[in-house]
Amino acid sequence: MNLYRNRPDLVAALVQDDRVHRDLYLSEELFALEQEHLFASTWVFLGHASQVPQAGDFVTQEIAGRPLLMVRQPDGDVHVLYNRCAHKGTQLVTDECGNTGRFFRCPYHAWTYKLDGAPLGLPLKNGYEGTQLKACESGQGLSAVRNVKVYRDFVFVRLSDTGPSFDDYFGEVLGAIDNMVDRSPEGKLMVGGGVLRNIVHCNWKMYLENINDTVHPMSTHESATKAAEALWEGHAPTDPKPMAMEQILPFGSGYEFFDRMGGRVFANGHSVLGVNFSIHSNYAQLPEYEAAMRAAHGEARAAEILQRSPQNSVFFPSLSVKGSPLAIRVIRPLAANRTLIEAWSFSAAGAPALLFERAMSYNRLVFSPMSVVAHDDVHLFESIQQGLRAGGNEWVSLHRNFDPAETQQATVTTNGTNELLMRNQFRAWAKTMTASMGAPA
Amino acid sequence: MGEDHDGEHGGPGMTALSDPRDFVAHEAALLDERRFDDWLTLFAEDGHYWVPLLGAAQADPFSHNSLAYEDRLLLQLRVGRLKNPRAHSQHPASHSQHVLQPSRLEREEGDEAWLRTPFLYVEARGEGQILLSGTARHHLVRTLEGWRIREKRIDLLNAPRALPAIQLFI
Numbered sequence: 030m031n032l033y034r035n036r037p038d039l040v041a042a043l044v045q046d047d048r049v050h051r052d053l054y055l056s057e058e059l060f061a062l063e064q065e066h067l068f069a070s071t072w073v074f075l076g077h078a079s080q081v082p083q084a085g086d087f088v089t090q091e092i093a094g095r096p097l098l099m100v101r102q103p104d105g106d107v108h109v110l111y112n113r114c115a116h117k118g119t120q121l122v123t124d125e126c127g128n129t130g131r132f133f134r135c136p137y138h139a140w141t142y143k144l145d146g147a148p149l150g151l152p153l154k155n156g157y158e159g160t161q162l163k164a165c166e167s168g169q170g171l172s173a174v175r176n177v178k179v180y181r182d183f184v185f186v187r188l189s190d191t192g193p194s195f196d197d198y199f200g201e202v203l204g205a206i207d208n209m210v211d212r213s214p215e216g217k218l219m220v221g222g223g224v225l226r227n228i229v230h231c232n233w234k235m236y237l238e239n240i241n242d243t244v245h246p247m248s249t250h251e252s253a254t255k256a257a258e259a260l261w262e263g264h265a266p267t268d269p270k271p272m273a274m275e276q277i278l279p280f281g282s283g284y285e286f287f288d289r290m291g292g293r294v295f296a297n298g299h300s301v302l303g304v305n306f307s308i309h310s311n312y313a314q315l316p317e318y319e320a321a322m323r324a325a326h327g328e329a330r331a332a333e334i335l336q337r338s339p340q341n342s343v344f345f346p347s348l349s350v351k352g353s354p355l356a357i358r359v360i361r362p363l364a365a366n367r368t369l370i371e372a373w374s375f376s377a378a379g380a381p382a383l384l385f386e387r388a389m390s391y392n393r394l395v396f397s398p399m400s401v402v403a404h405d406d407v408h409l410f411e412s413i414q415q416g417l418r419a420g421g422n423e424w425v426s427l428h429r430n431f432d433p434a435e436t437q438q439a440t441v442t443t444n445g446t447n448e449l450l451m452r453n454q455f456r457a458w459a460k461t462m463t464a465s466m467g468a469p470a
Numbered sequence: 471m472g473e474d475h476d477g478e479h480g481g482p483g484m485t486a487l488s489d490p491r492d493f494v495a496h497e498a499a500l501l502d503e504r505r506f507d508d509w510l511t512l513f514a515e516d517g518h519y520w521v522p523l524l525g526a527a528q529a530d531p532f533s534h535n536s537l538a539y540e541d542r543l544l545l546q547l548r549v550g551r552l553k554n555p556r557a558h559s560q561h562p563a564s565h566s567q568h569v570l571q572p573s574r575l576e577r578e579e580g581d582e583a584w585l586r587t588p589f590l591y592v593e594a595r596g597e598g599q600i601l602l603s604g605t606a607r608h609h610l611v612r613t614l615e616g617w618r619i620r621e622k623r624i625d626l627l628n629a630p631r632a633l634p635a636i637q638l639f640i
Contacts, residue, residue, distance in 0.1 A: 221534075222523075222533070222534050222535035223523045223524065223534050223535045223630060224630070225523065225535060225537070226630070226631065226632035226633065227632060227633065227634070227635075228632045228633065228634050229634075230634075248556075249558065251554070251556045252551045252554035252556045252557035252558070253547070253551050255550075255551075255554055255556075256546075256547045256548075256550035256551040256554065257547055259550055260543060260546055260547055260550065271543065273543070273544055273547075274543075277547075369632050374535060386532070389535045392535060393535055393536060393537070393538065393539065394544075397536075397537050397538065398537060398633035398634065398635055398636050399521065399537045399538040399635075399636050399637075401547065401548055401551050403635070404557075404559040404635050404637050405557070405558045405559050407559065407635045408558050408559035408561075408635075409558060
């Protein structure tokens with residue numbers, strides 16, 4: 030199929046003000062175009078600097094279909110290189126993570142490179158005398174990703190040489206990462222406890238829009254919340270709950286609760302859901318920790334951090350952050366109908382181990398392949414992926430609370446059940462795709 | 471043998487099986503027959519069901535995350551949910567098949583026993599099925615009612631890999 034290539038007009042027409050076309054979820058051609066024009070030209074989350082504490086530590090990761098590696102330099106910087114030997118294309122490292130020592134050595138023909146990718150040596154040097162090797166790409170060492178931003182240890186890349194700067198792209202939503210990192214009195218988070226990884230047979234955008242869907246828990250998660258409520262029946266609302274109950278029971282909150290939590294959208298598809306409160310707002314208080322927070326950040330900033338526990342903050346198109354619990358989800362698109370969802374937990378320097386425990390517990394209960402909450406989500410995403418093939422209606426409705434004025438505003442604060450948080454993602458999708466595709470041929 | 475086997479597939483005598491290896495086989499059979507309430511009664515009050523994210527390499531359930539780490543309360547939640555007709559992901563329903571190698575009794579001490587049982591696990595739903603393999607490690611405690619599970623630990627082969635939904639009990 031070559032319907033959309035070189036036709037930004039047709040791509041733009043898939044996103045209307047209040048609905049989107051099913052091809053956004055179904056078309057393999059659009060997925061290939063997204064790899065080129067969306068994931069390569071926006072700032073995508075790669076990893077966390079705490080994964081590579083020592084010089085030579087590396088993590089491998091594919092983004093936009095391209096194999097990358099993140100590696101700690103001897104001077105402490107974090108670099109991102111293409112994981113491809115300059116010679117024949119062998120991946121220099123094939124483990125998920127590790128330490129390469131003081132240099133990279135290709136296992137195929139033993140070409141070596143410094144940790145920043147500069148060429149170090151190769152066998153049979155004399156054979157290259159008088160050749161063009163040094164003058165061409167293969168003689169320049171490993172290709173580096175030029176646009177890397179380490180923001181409070183969160184590592185993002187923009188693979189394309191052109192596109193918005195990091196600060197322009199994310200703007201105010203970066204406050205959600207600040208809120209998370211500053212939950213450490215020392216301002217430092219560490220990845221811990223492993224990553225829960227799920228394969229879901231649906232389009233990545235379906236998962237990402239659901240992160241902002243406050244109307245589904247009542248019906249989608251009814252079986253899990255009813256079972257939890259039945260087990261907790263007879264307890265007074267003030268009874269201390271086991272952590273699992275504290276985390277699962279709020280899923281049963283009604284439409285009004287989710288509406289009142291409020292949401293905010295920003296330019297480029299980003300959002301914060303739960304600007305007023307969220308299902309995470311009523312976790313047990315920790316007086317000693319709160320005192321340490323006040324001592325570290327001052328009264329006002331500590332209160333600002335601790336009183337704000339948004340449901341989800343979306344860094345379009347790859348990351349969703351929760352400040353409390355200290356958890357993130359990373360969206361890794363694999364195909365039009367296949368998405369890898371990762372759930373990461375963090376511990377916070379200077380904060381009690383309980384915060385790390387909360388992060389792991391929440392991820393395990395809600396984002397594990399064995400989660401009873403996620404089972405119904407995953408089933409429904411996979412059902413939508415099938416259902417959209419039906420005839421009669423090629424559109425997905427995003428009409429709830431649509432207001433024509435919203436299309437003229439970059440930042441809007443609104444009610445928590447407004448589908449604006451999803452419309453905003455699709456508008457950013459269309460804008461980025463068509464800007465990168467250029468004028469129609 | 472004898473009276474222990476009177477309750478073949480569910481009678482009261484079944485959980486009193488004196489050989490813990492028979493108990494392990496019985497436990498898997500209850501799951502494959504979707505008799506989850508009967509299965510729950512096999513857990514001791516302080517019993518846990520644990521699927522570590524690092525498989526056999528994981529030291530404990532606290533320093534590293536797990537695919538599942540559930541006490542009786544969470545296991546009851548899981549079973550309670552499966553009974554709800556609005557457990558959407560059970561339309562169509564999942565069915566499991568545990569294919570067990572003979573259990574090896576690793577240690578027996580007082581009223582406790584430790585066993586290892588390599589397995590293949592198939593979970594089928596609709597047109598699809600998933601295949602998992604690994605080793606189940608049972609820590610059992612003998613009670614007046616027979617063996618009870620203090621911990622069922624499932625060490626999956628390659629547990630950290632990306633997995634589809636696993637809806638029943640491995």
